[in-house]
């Protein structure tokens with residue numbers, strides 16, 4: 338057993354520096370901690386960055402999804418088509434509206450929803466499609482938008498992984514009716530807990546803003562500082578989903594550094610592709626365009642049929658070498674709640690199930706050093722080779738060559 342004390346490579350490390358510290362300190366010194374000028378500034382700069390007219394900051398990506406679905410009118414008895422290969426928040430938001438999530442299996446190589454299977458799951462109750470841009474690579478938005486137009490459905494995009502993702506050059510955030518981003522601690526734009534809902538519709542934006550703070554016509558900053566008029570009305574039943582200035586202070590500076598961060602992650606992704614291109618014991622995800630991917634996640638798929646160890650044993654061996662990995666995702670239909678609620682069987686979504694058993698997410702974050710990156714690549718290759726099934730031990734030159742970098746459109 339290799340026990341490496343030299344490396345301690347986390348799965349993710351946020352990149353903060355003096356700018357963030359100064360901005361947070363400024364909020365503390367002024368004493369305004371809740372939603373105020375920094376949140377407004379973050380919203381405005383985020384909208385400008387993406388090229389959308391409206392951005393509403395909230396306290397999580399989950400909250401953004403809930404408000405987006407409520408905003409387009411999803412209610413009890415409706416159905417929303419989405420993928421089981423996602424984080425629970427996607428389906429939870431649908432259920433919180435009283436609607437039913439209807440799963441379409443994922444594509445076995447990109448893990449995104451199989452857009453050509455969506456129509457088969459539509460009923461008269463279907464009101465919206467909720468695609469998730471897995472890992473930072475866009476779903477097939479042409480197909481999804483076309484289906485939505487034909488069947489008069491709304492499109493709410495779960496872009497928790499897709500800040501800076503582009504689809505055929507168009508920024509994610511500018512395509513569907515409403516797009517929801519997450520700024521959770523491990524995301525590419527991290528503020529700890531936070532999210533943003535963006536849209537081209539002033540009606541949706543206005544409704545989301547009201548719903549995000551108790552259905553209140555004015556937040557405290559506007560009442561107490563901007564207007565000086567303390568009266569307000571409650572015009573609908575809302576939620577307490579607003580983002581505070583302390584988190585927005587981090588967001589403002591993370592946003593300004595976002596292009597540099599993306600470049601760093603893109604370089605790491607290239608190094609992984611390069612390092613693994615001759616390895617016949619794993620599969621790399623096909624990439625439509627290196628430059629359109631946000632590179633939030635770097636997922637490898639182990640060829641278990643050729644390995645003597647299961648996926649979790651591989652992860653343990655990585656851990657022994659000082660490398661933390663993660664799993665994205667255990668498909669929702671395998672969790673107790675969903676199994677009980679919808680009587681799912683593991684094989685109802687065979688692609689999601691098969692992907693889940695094989696996937697490992699490797700570290701990818703801007704502050705990863707070249708030495709750390711090299712160690713992750715070296716360790717991955719060494720562990721796989723050491724655990725190759727005996728009968729497959731001869732080097733297969735043909736298949737090693739066939740596994741060239743699966744990048745399309747470069």
Ligand SMILES: Cc1ncc(COP(=O)(O)O)c(C=O)c1O
Nearest residue numbers: 397398399424426497519520521
């Ligand atoms: C695909 C997906 N959707 C939604 C969310 C929810 O975001 P948040 O944690 O900000 O609520 C996450 C968070 O991990 C996610 O991965």
